[in-house]
Amino acid sequence: MDPVRYTIAIVPLAAYLAVLGLVNCRRRPLVTSGASEIAALGIGLVGLVFVGPIELFRPELATVQFLNYVWFVLLAFYLLWVVLAAMITRPRLVIYNMTPEELRPLLSDAAGTVDATFRWAGDCLVLPKLGVQLYVDGFPLMRNTSLASSGPRQSLEGWHRLARQLRANLRSAVVRPHPPGVSLVVLAVLLIASCELQLARHSDQIAESVAEILAFGWQRS
Known part of the structure:
Protein backbone atom coordinates (compact mmCIF):
# COMPACT_ATOMS: atom_id res chain seq x y z
CA MET A 1 0.00 0.00 0.00
CA ASP A 2 1.31 3.42 -0.98
CA PRO A 3 1.89 5.20 2.39
CA VAL A 4 1.60 8.71 0.94
CA ARG A 5 -1.68 8.09 -0.86
CA TYR A 6 -3.03 6.28 2.20
CA THR A 7 -2.14 9.25 4.43
CA ILE A 8 -3.64 11.76 1.99
CA ALA A 9 -6.89 9.78 1.94
CA ILE A 10 -7.18 9.12 5.68
CA VAL A 11 -5.98 12.29 7.45
CA PRO A 12 -8.85 14.64 6.37
CA LEU A 13 -11.40 11.91 7.11
CA ALA A 14 -9.88 11.28 10.54
CA ALA A 15 -9.97 15.02 11.30
CA TYR A 16 -13.65 15.16 10.33
CA LEU A 17 -14.48 12.16 12.55
CA ALA A 18 -12.50 13.66 15.45
CA VAL A 19 -14.37 16.97 15.25
CA LEU A 20 -17.72 15.18 14.97
CA GLY A 21 -16.85 13.00 17.96
CA LEU A 22 -15.72 15.94 20.10
CA VAL A 23 -18.93 17.82 19.29
CA ASN A 24 -20.98 14.84 20.48
CA CYS A 25 -18.89 14.60 23.66
CA ARG A 26 -19.77 18.15 24.65
CA ARG A 27 -22.24 18.91 27.40
CA ARG A 28 -23.74 21.71 25.34
CA PRO A 29 -25.60 21.41 22.04
CA LEU A 30 -24.20 22.95 18.88
CA VAL A 31 -26.29 24.58 16.17
CA THR A 32 -24.95 24.70 12.63
CA SER A 33 -26.41 25.10 9.17
CA GLY A 34 -26.95 22.33 6.65
CA ALA A 35 -24.59 24.15 4.28
CA SER A 36 -21.81 24.08 6.88
CA GLU A 37 -22.40 20.38 7.45
CA ILE A 38 -22.10 19.66 3.72
CA ALA A 39 -18.94 21.76 3.49
CA ALA A 40 -17.36 19.94 6.46
CA LEU A 41 -18.18 16.54 4.95
CA GLY A 42 -16.80 17.63 1.59
CA ILE A 43 -13.52 18.69 3.20
CA GLY A 44 -13.40 15.44 5.15
CA LEU A 45 -13.68 13.44 1.92
CA VAL A 46 -11.20 15.54 -0.07
CA GLY A 47 -8.35 13.08 0.51
CA LEU A 48 -10.37 10.11 -0.71
CA VAL A 49 -11.44 12.08 -3.76
CA PHE A 50 -7.85 13.13 -4.44
CA VAL A 51 -6.45 9.59 -4.52
CA GLY A 52 -9.62 8.20 -6.09
CA PRO A 53 -11.64 9.96 -8.80
CA ILE A 54 -9.26 12.91 -9.26
CA GLU A 55 -6.22 10.73 -9.87
CA LEU A 56 -8.16 8.07 -11.78
CA PHE A 57 -9.97 10.42 -14.16
CA ARG A 58 -7.27 13.07 -14.46
CA PRO A 59 -7.24 14.24 -18.11
CA GLU A 60 -3.95 13.22 -19.69
CA LEU A 61 -3.82 16.17 -22.11
CA ALA A 62 -4.26 18.65 -19.24
CA THR A 63 -1.58 16.80 -17.27
CA VAL A 64 0.87 17.19 -20.14
CA GLN A 65 0.07 20.87 -20.72
CA PHE A 66 -0.23 22.11 -17.14
CA LEU A 67 2.16 19.67 -15.40
CA ASN A 68 1.74 19.72 -11.61
CA TYR A 69 -0.74 22.59 -11.70
CA VAL A 70 -3.43 20.18 -12.88
CA TRP A 71 -3.71 18.86 -9.30
CA PHE A 72 -4.58 22.30 -7.97
CA VAL A 73 -7.06 22.89 -10.78
CA LEU A 74 -8.84 19.57 -10.13
CA LEU A 75 -8.90 20.12 -6.35
CA ALA A 76 -10.28 23.63 -6.88
CA PHE A 77 -12.91 22.16 -9.20
CA TYR A 78 -13.92 19.65 -6.53
CA LEU A 79 -14.09 22.33 -3.83
CA LEU A 80 -16.23 24.49 -6.09
CA TRP A 81 -18.66 21.59 -6.42
CA VAL A 82 -18.75 21.31 -2.62
CA VAL A 83 -19.46 25.05 -2.33
CA LEU A 84 -22.17 24.78 -4.98
CA ALA A 85 -23.81 21.86 -3.17
CA ALA A 86 -23.75 23.85 0.07
CA MET A 87 -25.25 26.91 -1.61
CA ILE A 88 -28.12 25.21 -3.46
CA THR A 89 -29.22 22.96 -0.61
CA ARG A 90 -32.51 23.85 1.01
CA PRO A 91 -32.34 25.74 4.32
CA ARG A 92 -31.61 23.41 7.20
CA LEU A 93 -30.32 23.61 10.75
CA VAL A 94 -28.55 20.77 12.54
CA ILE A 95 -28.47 20.60 16.32
CA TYR A 96 -25.77 18.23 17.54
CA ASN A 97 -26.11 16.24 20.76
CA VAL A 175 -27.04 17.88 27.95
CA ARG A 176 -25.29 14.62 28.74
CA PRO A 177 -22.33 13.63 26.53
CA HIS A 178 -23.18 11.06 23.87
CA PRO A 179 -21.08 7.87 24.25
CA PRO A 180 -20.73 7.17 20.48
CA GLY A 181 -18.82 10.45 20.26
CA VAL A 182 -15.98 8.82 22.17
CA SER A 183 -15.99 5.98 19.63
CA LEU A 184 -15.56 8.47 16.79
CA VAL A 185 -12.61 10.12 18.54
CA VAL A 186 -10.99 6.73 19.18
CA LEU A 187 -11.53 5.74 15.55
CA ALA A 188 -9.94 8.99 14.39
CA VAL A 189 -6.92 8.39 16.63
CA LEU A 190 -6.56 4.84 15.29
CA LEU A 191 -6.72 6.09 11.71
CA ILE A 192 -4.02 8.68 12.38
CA ALA A 193 -1.91 6.04 14.10
CA SER A 194 -2.29 3.74 11.09
CA CYS A 195 -1.04 6.57 8.85
CA GLU A 196 2.02 7.05 11.05
CA LEU A 197 2.63 3.29 11.04
CA GLN A 198 2.40 3.14 7.25
CA LEU A 199 4.81 6.04 6.87
CA ALA A 200 7.24 4.51 9.36
CA ARG A 201 7.14 1.07 7.76
CA HIS A 202 7.59 2.36 4.23
CA SER A 203 9.74 5.41 4.87
CA ASP A 204 11.94 4.46 1.92
CA GLN A 205 8.95 4.83 -0.43
CA ILE A 206 7.82 8.27 0.72
CA ALA A 207 10.09 10.34 -1.52
CA GLU A 208 9.35 8.10 -4.49
CA SER A 209 5.58 8.30 -3.91
CA VAL A 210 5.61 12.09 -3.57
CA ALA A 211 7.68 12.40 -6.72
CA GLU A 212 5.29 10.09 -8.56
CA ILE A 213 2.26 12.13 -7.54
CA LEU A 214 3.64 15.64 -8.03
CA ALA A 215 5.93 15.01 -10.98
CA PHE A 216 3.58 12.77 -12.91
CA GLY A 217 2.76 15.48 -15.38
CA TRP A 218 6.46 16.22 -15.96
CA GLN A 219 7.13 12.52 -16.59
CA ARG A 220 4.30 12.35 -19.09
CA SER A 221 5.64 15.36 -20.98
Whole structure:
Protein backbone atom coordinates (compact mmCIF):
# COMPACT_ATOMS: atom_id res chain seq x y z
CA MET A 1 0.00 0.00 0.00
CA ASP A 2 1.31 3.42 -0.98
CA PRO A 3 1.89 5.20 2.39
CA VAL A 4 1.60 8.71 0.94
CA ARG A 5 -1.68 8.09 -0.86
CA TYR A 6 -3.03 6.28 2.20
CA THR A 7 -2.14 9.25 4.43
CA ILE A 8 -3.64 11.76 1.99
CA ALA A 9 -6.89 9.78 1.94
CA ILE A 10 -7.18 9.12 5.68
CA VAL A 11 -5.98 12.29 7.45
CA PRO A 12 -8.85 14.64 6.37
CA LEU A 13 -11.40 11.91 7.11
CA ALA A 14 -9.88 11.28 10.54
CA ALA A 15 -9.97 15.02 11.30
CA TYR A 16 -13.65 15.16 10.33
CA LEU A 17 -14.48 12.16 12.55
CA ALA A 18 -12.50 13.66 15.45
CA VAL A 19 -14.37 16.97 15.25
CA LEU A 20 -17.72 15.18 14.97
CA GLY A 21 -16.85 13.00 17.96
CA LEU A 22 -15.72 15.94 20.10
CA VAL A 23 -18.93 17.82 19.29
CA ASN A 24 -20.98 14.84 20.48
CA CYS A 25 -18.89 14.60 23.66
CA ARG A 26 -19.77 18.15 24.65
CA ARG A 27 -22.24 18.91 27.40
CA ARG A 28 -23.74 21.71 25.34
CA PRO A 29 -25.60 21.41 22.04
CA LEU A 30 -24.20 22.95 18.88
CA VAL A 31 -26.29 24.58 16.17
CA THR A 32 -24.95 24.70 12.63
CA SER A 33 -26.41 25.10 9.17
CA GLY A 34 -26.95 22.33 6.65
CA ALA A 35 -24.59 24.15 4.28
CA SER A 36 -21.81 24.08 6.88
CA GLU A 37 -22.40 20.38 7.45
CA ILE A 38 -22.10 19.66 3.72
CA ALA A 39 -18.94 21.76 3.49
CA ALA A 40 -17.36 19.94 6.46
CA LEU A 41 -18.18 16.54 4.95
CA GLY A 42 -16.80 17.63 1.59
CA ILE A 43 -13.52 18.69 3.20
CA GLY A 44 -13.40 15.44 5.15
CA LEU A 45 -13.68 13.44 1.92
CA VAL A 46 -11.20 15.54 -0.07
CA GLY A 47 -8.35 13.08 0.51
CA LEU A 48 -10.37 10.11 -0.71
CA VAL A 49 -11.44 12.08 -3.76
CA PHE A 50 -7.85 13.13 -4.44
CA VAL A 51 -6.45 9.59 -4.52
CA GLY A 52 -9.62 8.20 -6.09
CA PRO A 53 -11.64 9.96 -8.80
CA ILE A 54 -9.26 12.91 -9.26
CA GLU A 55 -6.22 10.73 -9.87
CA LEU A 56 -8.16 8.07 -11.78
CA PHE A 57 -9.97 10.42 -14.16
CA ARG A 58 -7.27 13.07 -14.46
CA PRO A 59 -7.24 14.24 -18.11
CA GLU A 60 -3.95 13.22 -19.69
CA LEU A 61 -3.82 16.17 -22.11
CA ALA A 62 -4.26 18.65 -19.24
CA THR A 63 -1.58 16.80 -17.27
CA VAL A 64 0.87 17.19 -20.14
CA GLN A 65 0.07 20.87 -20.72
CA PHE A 66 -0.23 22.11 -17.14
CA LEU A 67 2.16 19.67 -15.40
CA ASN A 68 1.74 19.72 -11.61
CA TYR A 69 -0.74 22.59 -11.70
CA VAL A 70 -3.43 20.18 -12.88
CA TRP A 71 -3.71 18.86 -9.30
CA PHE A 72 -4.58 22.30 -7.97
CA VAL A 73 -7.06 22.89 -10.78
CA LEU A 74 -8.84 19.57 -10.13
CA LEU A 75 -8.90 20.12 -6.35
CA ALA A 76 -10.28 23.63 -6.88
CA PHE A 77 -12.91 22.16 -9.20
CA TYR A 78 -13.92 19.65 -6.53
CA LEU A 79 -14.09 22.33 -3.83
CA LEU A 80 -16.23 24.49 -6.09
CA TRP A 81 -18.66 21.59 -6.42
CA VAL A 82 -18.75 21.31 -2.62
CA VAL A 83 -19.46 25.05 -2.33
CA LEU A 84 -22.17 24.78 -4.98
CA ALA A 85 -23.81 21.86 -3.17
CA ALA A 86 -23.75 23.85 0.07
CA MET A 87 -25.25 26.91 -1.61
CA ILE A 88 -28.12 25.21 -3.46
CA THR A 89 -29.22 22.96 -0.61
CA ARG A 90 -32.51 23.85 1.01
CA PRO A 91 -32.34 25.74 4.32
CA ARG A 92 -31.61 23.41 7.20
CA LEU A 93 -30.32 23.61 10.75
CA VAL A 94 -28.55 20.77 12.54
CA ILE A 95 -28.47 20.60 16.32
CA TYR A 96 -25.77 18.23 17.54
CA ASN A 97 -26.11 16.24 20.76
CA MET A 98 -29.79 16.93 21.35
CA THR A 99 -32.86 14.79 20.65
CA PRO A 100 -36.08 16.19 19.13
CA GLU A 101 -37.83 15.75 22.47
CA GLU A 102 -35.16 17.81 24.26
CA LEU A 103 -35.12 20.44 21.53
CA ARG A 104 -38.85 20.99 21.05
CA PRO A 105 -39.59 23.26 24.08
CA LEU A 106 -36.49 25.35 23.40
CA LEU A 107 -37.42 25.58 19.73
CA SER A 108 -40.93 26.70 20.69
CA ASP A 109 -39.47 29.44 22.87
CA ALA A 110 -37.20 30.61 20.06
CA ALA A 111 -40.05 30.51 17.55
CA GLY A 112 -42.33 32.48 19.87
CA THR A 113 -39.67 35.16 20.27
CA VAL A 114 -39.21 35.77 16.53
CA ASP A 115 -42.81 35.05 15.43
CA ALA A 116 -45.68 35.06 17.91
CA THR A 117 -48.00 33.50 15.31
CA PHE A 118 -46.00 30.25 15.09
CA ARG A 119 -47.89 26.96 15.24
CA TRP A 120 -47.09 23.26 15.42
CA ALA A 121 -48.67 20.54 13.28
CA GLY A 122 -47.21 17.27 14.50
CA ASP A 123 -43.48 17.49 13.83
CA CYS A 124 -43.90 20.45 11.49
CA LEU A 125 -43.41 24.03 12.63
CA VAL A 126 -44.77 27.02 10.71
CA LEU A 127 -43.70 30.61 11.30
CA PRO A 128 -45.95 32.62 8.93
CA LYS A 129 -44.55 36.10 9.55
CA LEU A 130 -41.00 34.82 9.31
CA GLY A 131 -41.62 32.89 6.09
CA VAL A 132 -40.28 29.63 7.55
CA GLN A 133 -41.80 26.15 7.37
CA LEU A 134 -39.84 23.23 8.76
CA TYR A 135 -40.11 19.74 10.12
CA VAL A 136 -38.14 18.21 12.96
CA ASP A 137 -36.19 15.09 12.08
CA GLY A 138 -34.10 13.14 14.59
CA PHE A 139 -31.02 10.97 14.08
CA PRO A 140 -31.06 8.69 17.16
CA LEU A 141 -27.73 6.96 16.45
CA MET A 142 -25.78 10.21 16.91
CA ARG A 143 -28.48 12.00 18.97
CA ASN A 144 -28.68 14.86 16.50
CA THR A 145 -31.73 16.76 15.29
CA SER A 146 -32.32 18.40 11.92
CA LEU A 147 -34.70 21.25 11.19
CA ALA A 148 -35.35 20.83 7.47
CA SER A 149 -37.41 23.13 5.25
CA SER A 150 -40.77 21.61 4.33
CA GLY A 151 -41.76 23.84 1.44
CA PRO A 152 -40.27 25.59 -1.61
CA ARG A 153 -41.04 29.11 -0.39
CA GLN A 154 -38.60 29.89 2.36
CA SER A 155 -37.18 33.15 3.66
CA LEU A 156 -33.42 32.91 4.14
CA GLU A 157 -33.51 35.95 6.41
CA GLY A 158 -36.20 34.23 8.46
CA TRP A 159 -34.01 31.14 8.82
CA HIS A 160 -31.08 33.29 9.92
CA ARG A 161 -33.22 35.01 12.55
CA LEU A 162 -34.51 31.68 13.83
CA ALA A 163 -30.98 30.27 13.96
CA ARG A 164 -29.68 33.26 15.93
CA GLN A 165 -32.51 33.05 18.44
CA LEU A 166 -32.17 29.28 18.79
CA ARG A 167 -28.44 29.60 19.47
CA ALA A 168 -29.19 32.20 22.13
CA ASN A 169 -31.77 29.93 23.79
CA LEU A 170 -29.43 26.94 23.75
CA ARG A 171 -26.52 28.73 25.44
CA SER A 172 -27.84 27.79 28.87
CA ALA A 173 -28.85 24.25 27.87
CA VAL A 174 -26.83 21.40 29.37
CA VAL A 175 -27.04 17.88 27.95
CA ARG A 176 -25.29 14.62 28.74
CA PRO A 177 -22.33 13.63 26.53
CA HIS A 178 -23.18 11.06 23.87
CA PRO A 179 -21.08 7.87 24.25
CA PRO A 180 -20.73 7.17 20.48
CA GLY A 181 -18.82 10.45 20.26
CA VAL A 182 -15.98 8.82 22.17
CA SER A 183 -15.99 5.98 19.63
CA LEU A 184 -15.56 8.47 16.79
CA VAL A 185 -12.61 10.12 18.54
CA VAL A 186 -10.99 6.73 19.18
CA LEU A 187 -11.53 5.74 15.55
CA ALA A 188 -9.94 8.99 14.39
CA VAL A 189 -6.92 8.39 16.63
CA LEU A 190 -6.56 4.84 15.29
CA LEU A 191 -6.72 6.09 11.71
CA ILE A 192 -4.02 8.68 12.38
CA ALA A 193 -1.91 6.04 14.10
CA SER A 194 -2.29 3.74 11.09
CA CYS A 195 -1.04 6.57 8.85
CA GLU A 196 2.02 7.05 11.05
CA LEU A 197 2.63 3.29 11.04
CA GLN A 198 2.40 3.14 7.25
CA LEU A 199 4.81 6.04 6.87
CA ALA A 200 7.24 4.51 9.36
CA ARG A 201 7.14 1.07 7.76
CA HIS A 202 7.59 2.36 4.23
CA SER A 203 9.74 5.41 4.87
CA ASP A 204 11.94 4.46 1.92
CA GLN A 205 8.95 4.83 -0.43
CA ILE A 206 7.82 8.27 0.72
CA ALA A 207 10.09 10.34 -1.52
CA GLU A 208 9.35 8.10 -4.49
CA SER A 209 5.58 8.30 -3.91
CA VAL A 210 5.61 12.09 -3.57
CA ALA A 211 7.68 12.40 -6.72
CA GLU A 212 5.29 10.09 -8.56
CA ILE A 213 2.26 12.13 -7.54
CA LEU A 214 3.64 15.64 -8.03
CA ALA A 215 5.93 15.01 -10.98
CA PHE A 216 3.58 12.77 -12.91
CA GLY A 217 2.76 15.48 -15.38
CA TRP A 218 6.46 16.22 -15.96
CA GLN A 219 7.13 12.52 -16.59
CA ARG A 220 4.30 12.35 -19.09
CA SER A 221 5.64 15.36 -20.98
